[in-house]
Amino acid sequence: MGKQVEVKCVVWDLDHTIWDGVLIESNDVSLKPGIVQLIDTLDKRGILQSIASKNDHDLAMEKLKEFGLDHYFIYPEIHWNAKSYSIEQIQKNINIGMDSILFVDDQEFELEEVKNTHKTVDCVNSSLYETLLDHPRLNPRFITIDSVRRRKMYQDDIIRKQAETEYRGPSEQFLATLNMKFSIAYAGQEDLKRAEELTVRTNQLNATGKTFNYEELDQFRQSDAHQLLVCELEDKYGSYGKIGLALIEQNADHWRLEMMLMSCRVISRGVGTVLLSYIMNEAKKHNKKLLADFRDTGRNRMMNVSFRFSGFKEHSSDDQGNYVFEHDLEKIMSYPDYIDVRCHA
């Protein structure tokens, strides 16, 4: 098995896991010792949390509210369907990889049912809940501003989605109502922790899957031969945080895009292509050819498609999944009207 990715979401059962007792049998259930602090700590580490519980939805939500816990959980699945189904719904709603989910339940049957359907989900018996904070996959190397407000950003997103569903009309008109501002700037030192985090967490729109640590990124930031760009997106509901990163190596006759990634949270907003367009325009302005590295990681086909559909052609490949793309810079897609693009680079 390859290296284990960080857990992005912990999915909790309720009865005998978060509290002792069975809610449907008695309303008088009591929280497991230390569980509130545990949930709060995970939350502050930037790990999302959800619920997969076979329970009465309204009763369970009411109880969570009473315990002051309801706001910690996004996309809770509380009903009588199989937990493998619940996990799948949560995975789709948050838009993360199955292998970045950890599921906690007190019943071996449920753990196995989930494991059977989703082999890559980490299934943990709730009797071990007190050890969770030491779990290596639940300990990100850095806690950044973006991690601390991660849940809030997902919750903003749920409000956005609701507004979008209720909006009658073309989705572009809806996007225009969001007043999106996309900014591109050279990375400052304060951006580097988040930049490292992005290289570790981003999978779908990630050109090479290469991870870079803080020190490496800091060198690129200060190197005259490189440009390290960071992107931020905000709209009327709030900031999505720092969501994109690109590393350009500047050579005499060409620029080489060595890394390019965009957080999965903003994929549907079209900003991946905006960053590509920006880099293409800059390369053209400086009279450089543009090359881009791509490595097939098995999870980043969307990036492959994005490059090729933006007009990149295969320049060379080594038959081991490493490609170099080239763009002739003749036709560059312009920015969509609904995004206000600001460049500070």
Next chain:
Amino acid sequence: MDYRAEIRNFIGQNISLDNDDMTISDDDNYFELRFVNSLFAMQLVDFVEQKFNLTIENDELGLENFSTVNNLVALIDSKIACKGVVS
């Protein structure tokens, strides 16, 4: 099988035009008519692969095959012919 209709339907559902009166012909490049994001591009490739039970190879992944309904139909035609599938 009339997959032209299926493709038109998919494009129609996933591309929003500026107003309802606008229509797309089978030769219109929908990647030029509006801004197309990575998600749509990926959905389009997934749709073609799943609907017609095909695998799109890297050298086929380009706007020349995916930008109009007619190009897409031609691509699917040739791939189905290669597979020798009778539908």
